[in-house]
Amino acid sequence: MQMDKRIRFGRWEAIMLITNLICTKVFLYFNRMTAEDTGNAGWMMAAFTSAMALLFYFLVMSLYGKFEGMDILDIAEAGGGKVLRTITGFVLGGALFVLAAITMRKFSEDIKTISLPTSPLSYVMGFFMAGVIIAGLLGVESIVRHNAIVTPIATAGYIVILLGIMPNIDVTNLLPILGTGLKDILMKGFYRTSVFAELLVLFMLPPFLENPGDARKVGYVAITASSFFFVTGSLVYTLVFPYPTSMEPFLPVFNMARLIGLGRFFQRIESLFVFIWVMSALVYLSTVFYFGVYTVSKAAGLKYARPMMIPFAIILFSAAFLPVDLLSVIKIESEIINTWGWAVTFAFIGLVMIAAGAGKRAGRGTKGR
């Protein structure tokens, strides 16, 4: 795999990339999902989930020490040969592909609902597809550098929305303090670590980093930053939308932005939301799609990934239409991706690293003998 080998980017770009990947769901459904899981204690669940994600990441990274600078496919190959590399590549590439397809469909449905109601879904999706294909052809450097610009702008816009909604908050919305109960916070909080599923892109990044040793720090900073947005997002959402009404909004942040009205001149802030959200979505899709294709290509031992972009984009476009309706997409997102994502990002990658570590030791032992 020779593509993009000479491309290097810094820690800042990598942090922005991972943070945007993880946090995009705040715009889409995260806040509502926490309300569905634990009622008005969603912010507590978000905090617990974040703490668990940090713990899991710490455990995985403690296994990574021996493979500093290698991506997960190289690690798999080092420990288990081409077979493990191929399996790992197809599992991770498949996971990224599913994420891209479902998110593509969700974004397009959202755009159709709030901005382009009479346009056909394929037409709306076509714009995202165009962006994804161009980004894929331009390569990882363009995606990452574009991310480094878009993420701070999206963050600033998001913070403006959170601040603008402050006059609408009611502190008593946080009561009863434990929401639907401690059990829900802990149990559901555990498997909702899946919201950090996009972290698996981080395990493909080390070869691209200027200093490969930065991968560890990038992860910690990105998880901490994402945790901040998850917790504040969920907290502000609960303060604005009382439970059980908080389970209703289709797009929580959009609905929140619609409520902002500071005087007669500062109204209809949701237009800002649409702008930052579409920017963030396009970058998300480009990144996930690119790394999905890159991972599968590398796992298959292909020399270049670029020729695969358009065929994979066509498959992605078709796959995005598989769910029959919007509710099916929400169900897949909530009950599969955000319930079992942790198994791929933390458990599978952890197992690959354990297997690689064991394989490496065994290889060294045989050699010594």
Place this chain on the structure above:
Amino acid sequence: MKRTVVYLRIGCCLLLLIMSLALSGCYDQREIDEMAYPLAVGLDVGRANILRMTLQLAAPLSIGGGGGGESGGGGGGAGGKPVSVITVDTPSIYSGLNMVNNVISKEINMSHAKVIVISRKLAEKGISKYIQAMMRGREFRPDMFIVVTDDPPDVYLREVSSVLESNPAKYYELLLGKDYSSYYPEARIADFHHAIERLDIEPTAVLSGINPKESVEEIDMMGKTGEHYLDEGRYEAGNVPAVSELKNVAMGTAVFRGGKMVGTLNGIESVCFQMVTGRYNHSYWTIPDITGSGNVIVMNVVQRKRPKTTVEMKDGKPYITVRLDLEGDYTSIQSTLEHEKYPEAIENKTIEVIRENVTTFLRRTAEEFDSDICGLGRFMKGKFLTWDEWEKFDWPSHYRNSEFNVEVKFKIRRTGLIIRLMMPELSAAPRVASGSVKGGWLCRYSHGPW
């Protein structure tokens, strides 16, 4: 490599061209002058169908031309009027929009609707199903005002005229969103929708009506109160003694339980409502003078701090304590006593008046309406750890048995631009000798030091 770059550039140019055409001219393209924008939506019980829906449509050319006759009846087909009203009987709101689209040439777009006006009859039957439809709709704004009127909305919306404001949308925003009148609450559709679904608060709406009086003689016929004044807050929309070109009056609050209207509050009760919820800004309070002379003291009362509310359960009954922290400025003192110098008596009297009004109001919400419109249940929620426990407690069933204790803190801070009045004959009150003390309060002209 060079060729690839050229291809990419050509590709990007083509894509930009396609996108600029596709994004600006396809499916969702809308021309602003091909849309009709309702500013107000009226809902009533239908006769020919379930629902009678009235739309008050903006005539943009008339509004832009300065309103009224200035535009020369140019646009909107309203003959110079800034609005045009259309009424249909329909099974639902969206079916009604379909029907209206068959009548008018432009496509209805609800994104500039400012107010929803509901007839009392429909409000009493229940309006949850209509509110949820509007909350679900992409075009309806969640910050629309919600108004209940005794008059049929089709009549009401035809009578509403914004004489002082050429833009009817701005008129609604200024009238219903203003913070200098406390005789009706600010009621938005999103809050209303949330309150319907919550256990700890009930919804409210602005009470508005048409003032039918055409001449002062009609006010004369309302009867006299003799020498005693009748507090202006005792009125409700529709019976306010006023004659005006502006026919609609907002005064009072419509009280709901769930999605059904169960009663009304007059102006002064609406003030109390806002004081208890902490949304009170300021208003003038008229307090009878302590001399019993028939004179009054008028003060501008403001809420210094948000109220502190506690709820305790004793013997299965909620004991609710509301602590109000208010302050006021003198705006008129009709008597000869030096209240500026010795404000304590007036402060105590004000505390007594406010406490009595707020307690009566709270008792009405519990005993008469059985509706916790102030959201006092929110202060009970904190005593439970989980949502299940709170639901099982069933606050709405306890609220009607509530006992209220209202504590008022009130200080007079300022006296306006006059710090003492030197007028010899201000009232018909018996003169008190200069420098003498009556009831512990010095008369005017005492010339004593401050």
